[in-house]
Amino acid sequence: MAKKLWGGRFSKKTDPLVEEFTKSIQIDKTLAQYDCWGSILHINVLKKAKLLTPEEHEKLEKGLNAILKYIESDEFEKDPSLNDFEDIHSYIQNLIEKKVPGIALKLHTCRSRNDQVVFCTKLYSLDHIKVVQKFIMEVDKSLLKLAVDNAGVNIPGYTHLQHAMPINLFEYFYAYHEMLNRDLKRLSNIYKTINLTLGAGALAGTFIKSKEYNSAVKLLLLSKDKIPVKPTTSAIDTVSDRDFVIEILSAISILGLHLSRLSEDLIIWSTKEFDFIEIDESFCTGSSLMPQKRNPDVLELIRGYAGKLYGNLISVLVTMKGLPLTYNRDMQLDKEPLFNSFTIIQQELKVLSHLLLKIKFNETAIKKQLSDECLYATDISDFLVKNGVTFKEAHTIVGQLISYKLKHGISLLPENEMEKGITDEELKKFHPLLSIEVMKRIIDPYISVKNKKSLRRKLRIMTKEYIHHK
């Protein structure tokens, strides 16, 4: 194992088993660039506090910027010595010690990894929230396109996965647009509450005055965002806090849940039994044994990954539960689930935004299902209610009418190839206001959808949003 950030107190060498068991470099190497940024801020503070001369500061800054470049090129991943280090903080300290010998030994003044690790995990999180939001907007754009392109198509709506009432495809996809909007807001709120602080030290603060922290660093530029950086108001909380990790994992879990439900609907719609959609062949996979198969594996994995995302959330919740203040090594285990959830959700969003654009609707199969007259039972009851029948009475009348229709295998409309039609006399037995003419006006998916007036129809707004998006 390479040089540690500690060791003075120890007279024995660490057992290799302990080194292997405790190190986190293979996971926290993801934080490399964020650790450098944190160090660049920290040396500003050291200069302000006169713990570094301007010349020393300049040399360290140059060295750190060179390391940052090396890290951004991903070359460091090939460094054979990387895995000898305990964690990424130790590795970068070692790099700077080689680049700026002597002066680099001052870098860790008034700093602890306890503070450093939380600072750079927060930076990583802020950066990745933005990336996820960008990907969400891409999926939303695809949903809007599907919604607008299929705004004229109605499908049976389901409750309990049973035929309920006709709905418009536009409205179906709009539901997911709403969900994704909430996901975006949830992530924005988390972004706003992540507070970047300095000066926690190991747990008790440092001897550098807060005003020196304050004047040395005020803002950090992340992409195009200016993120405020302030001296901590509670060093104890700063090094103990992993709420932001839990909040992110929770927001990603909810987002993953939404994508999982959308996937499930699409999987069902693509079955032979439904046959509502065709998922483009380039987004399907085959079977090694059954030559005819075209499987929706992408959607199945999105559905399945929800389990991983929840597992990651639960893992950090359980790790944090009951930990005594302040930092404990258990907290090192927050990073794997955090990075894993960010990776999964980005992959899901990326593939989904493309898959959605290639979905084709099979209007013939959909129309066949829409001809199920039971879908219009509520519309018949609504007609009676609008004509003065009490709801309870109307519900019973239509229930009996549907039961009669099913029992005798007849249509509520004039005769067709499959069924005999009901007569006006039969209908009038249920209620004098009912007739074949009335039925013809009710049993129609377009009329049914149009008659649902409680919705603030957003087609126009959405079409505008879509065009704006383009």
Ligand code: ARG
């Ligand atoms: N690798 C550690 C982590 O991720 C860094 C902090 C270690 N601090 C300590 N005092 N042992 O949490």
